[in-house]
Amino acid sequence: MTADVQAMADGLWRVPTSASNAYLWRTRTGGFVVVDPGLYGDETIVQDALVSLGATAADVRTIVLTHFHSDHAGAAAALAGITGAPIGAGFRDAAVLRGDVPRPLPDLTAAERPLYDLIAAAHPENMEAPRCTVSLELEHGDPVDDDGDMVVHAVTGHTWGSIALHLPRQAVVLTGDIAITGHDGAPAPGPFNVDRVRARRALARLAALKPRVAGLGHGAPLLGDAHETLAALAGGTPPPQRPRADPPP
Ligand SMILES: [Zn+2]
Numbered sequence: 001m002t003a004d005v006q007a008m009a010d011g012l013w014r015v016p017t018s019a020s021n022a023y024l025w026r027t028r029t030g031g032f033v034v035v036d037p038g039l040y041g042d043e044t045i046v047q048d049a050l051v052s053l054g055a056t057a058a059d060v061r062t063i064v065l066t067h068f069h070s071d072h073a074g075a076a077a078a079l080a081g082i083t084g085a086p087i088g089a090g091f092r093d094a095a096v097l098r099g100d101v102p103r104p105l106p107d108l109t110a111a112e113r114p115l116y117d118l119i120a121a122a123h124p125e126n127m128e129a130p131r132c133t134v135s136l137e138l139e140h141g142d143p144v145d146d147d148g149d150m151v152v153h154a155v156t157g158h159t160w161g162s163i164a165l166h167l168p169r170q171a172v173v174l175t176g177d178i179a180i181t182g183h184d185g186a187p188a189p190g191p192f193n194v195d196r197v198r199a200r201r202a203l204a205r206l207a208a209l210k211p212r213v214a215g216l217g218h219g220a221p222l223l224g225d226a227h228e229t230l231a232a233l234a235g236g237t238p239p240p241q242r243p244r245a246d247p248p249p
Helices: 043-052 076-083 091-098 113-122 196-208 226-235
Strands: 006-009 012-016 021-026 032-035 060-065 087-090 134-138 151-154 163-167 172-174 179-181 187-189 213-215
Touching (some): 006 213, 012 043, 021 043, 043 076, 060 076, 060 134, 076 087, 087 091, 091 134, 151 196, 187 196
Parallel strands (some): 032 060, 060 087, 087 134
Antiparallel strands (some): 006 012, 012 021, 151 163, 163 172, 179 187
16 A cells, blocks of 8 residues: 655655644654554554655654644554554643543634534544553653654643644644644644633744744645744734645645
């Protein structure tokens, strides 16, 4: 099976999973960091993507979760079982992922409520936080690879422990659900936040990192001066018009 893999920067690929985006980062030593392996069952998509890059599950060194939502974290336990790699997550989401505390509910806007109810009705199993063993409790500034090329940037607000990943050398950020590309192809702040004000501030802080490229929680990435779009979203203004990053299907 040929995996759908999009090169985003040197050593970084986006892998669309069944409901969100996974990212594969190849470290200087040749191991891989997997960010957000996806929904339950999506571990096979990640494995296929690794094979298409000439690697295997044995090359995975770390699995990092930007937050506990099942569309990003549901496959983590299975992938950890296959690879033997430890799972890392923001320390305030780690207890949720372990099942030690209940998942905090989002503070839904009136506009978000219908979609949330639709997802809850269609996939009630995905409304529970997936259980997995988190052995790396990550805080702002923590490295997630041996060389410190990928570091944690705290983005509290989507969940209480949500994190982004920053690759300063490459001027790349992986935002998690702080920003998404919607089905209409337009970038937008992510929905279903526990604290929208904090999430918007986090978006502004990611823009201030001046990334050229941003991998978002869902949909196409921002390629080329991504910080301008992130800053516009944070400020509530329409993002600058750019050609679509994705080639037409
Ligand atoms: Zn989410």
